[in-house]
Amino acid sequence: MILRRFLMASALVLAFAGPALVEDAPTEVTVKIENFTFNPPEITVKPGTIVTFENADDIPHSVVDKDKKFKSKPLDTGDKFTMTFTDTGEFSYFCGFHPHMVGKVIVKN
């Protein structure tokens, strides 16, 4: 089961850069939405990792799982959507406003 929750803005969010090594995967990861891209577009994390999507564009975006397992509300500038990936697997998602924007979360042990 995927657990979904919103973090308070004050919650600690660690920046994440570069391709993830599984053994190095932090427990909290941020995917920044900027210039109509999810950055980084693909992350590999351990089960239980909290992923925060943060919109840095001046236009709303959203995060929609292609298999409809999760879907954020519209994220206006500065808004965040956070969820915990507990199950292993690959989760491909896109922006509900601009479907050419795609990303992937790979969850594995």
Place this chain on the structure above:
Amino acid sequence: MSHHDDGNGGGLTRRHALECMIWAGTGVLWTVAGGVPVSRGFLGTAQAAGMTGFSFVQISDSHVGFNKPANPHADDTLKEAIAKVAAMPGKPAFMIHTGDITHLSKPAEFDAAAQLIGGSGLDVHYVPGEHDLVDEGAGKAYLERYGKNAKGAGWYSFDQAGVHFVGLVNVVGMKPGGMGALGAEQLAWLADDLKAQSDSTPIVVFAHIPLYALYPQWGWGTDDGDQALAMLKRFGSVTVLNGHIHQLMQKVEGNVSFYTARSTAFPQPEPGKAASPGPMLVPAEKLRGLLGVRSVVFAPGKASLAVTDTSLADA
């Protein structure tokens, strides 16, 4: 209804000619003859505006609720756009709005949009943009307001003085990695709807996202738009009006003329001229030159509709 329906048998009175000339003076007017767009002079404009045809207005991408630096006062510029429409000489038959009425589909945004656009005193035919369908009900709010006589996600057609208008929805069912989408149900409806029309009927199609692949790298196109365009090939006069990209673009393919419209809220960069699409910040004094409204004139006997774009900066 014709805006020049004064019963004098299609002649052109001096007053009306002057009105049309004033109108032409507010923007560049293009017509398409034999597939080649030509800029018309004042006299040509007056003739195109004719006595027996009608005009209508297109506005687009009003994004009511938008307040970012690219235009902190999108409501004000919509109001200015509506004032431009109200000042058009000769009453347009109606207005079309090609989507992104609101920024975030909030009830207050829909309310404000209805009030501001209602200031035109014109009937308005809407199609939704992707920003109009992000309420909790994924489009319920839009359909409750504007879907009364529509099918499916909000598509419909109607006739005006011999011209067949088709409003399409290409912002529902969009696929990951894809662009706009019409979907099988709407395409089947369109095929059926067009069946009743003769080849010589002028067709006007309007939808939010451009129907052809204008710039796929930014998602500016419709994945199954080609199927709709194939159905339109047999008609002698097809005009396709879109929004979404917040700038003027024109293309002619056979008998089909494509036009995208300016927004009333904020401009976007030209395709490929920036890192991404999205609101483009320009010096405040330049903003209104990049926002605007469009009037379209249909004159019987002319294969092409005359399209005039007026920016908010134009006198």
